Amino acid sequence: MVNTKRIVMACFMLIMSCYFLFSCMADMDRDEAAKAYYTRAYQLIMSGYPHDALPLLDLAIEKKPDYTEAYYNRGAVYYLIKDYPKAVSDLTAAIRLNPELAEAYTCRGSAYLMMHNERAAFEDYRKAARLGDLDAQTYLKEKRITW
Numbered sequence: 001m002v003n004t005k006r007i008v009m010a011c012f013m014l015i016m017s018c019y020f021l022f023s024c025m026a027d028m029d030r031d032e033a034a035k036a037y038y039t040r041a042y043q044l045i046m047s048g049y050p051h052d053a054l055p056l057l058d059l060a061i062e063k064k065p066d067y068t069e070a071y072y073n074r075g076a077v078y079y080l081i082k083d084y085p086k087a088v089s090d091l092t093a094a095i096r097l098n099p100e101l102a103e104a105y106t107c108r109g110s111a112y113l114m115m116h117n118e119r120a121a122f123e124d125y126r127k128a129a130r131l132g133d134l135d136a137q138t139y140l141k142e143k144r145i146t147w
Contacts, residue, residue: 038057
């Protein structure tokens, strides 16, 4: 006699195993795609084409929403093209993902400075200096500001 309950349970377990396997593969594909987009974007930035890097950084972040380096570099590109509010937004996202990323504080501080928000700028420079960022330390020393 066939135990229908066992067959249904076995089918359910097989379906769930397949679902788990494919979802893990999809995550791996997303991470690999994000890295490929990011790598190409970084090459464009270093070659002097920051505008062309933005759509690739967008795709990298879309594929991997917790991609700290992509947020940081997109923020840096926005800074380079003088879109300071977007720079602050992306650099804030990078800092939220990695609060120890000193360079993000320095870059965000520079964006704040360009937006005439000196208080926020110096707060970020101080944080970056405490985290060991030499550019922030040098800048603050020149301004005779302690961190």
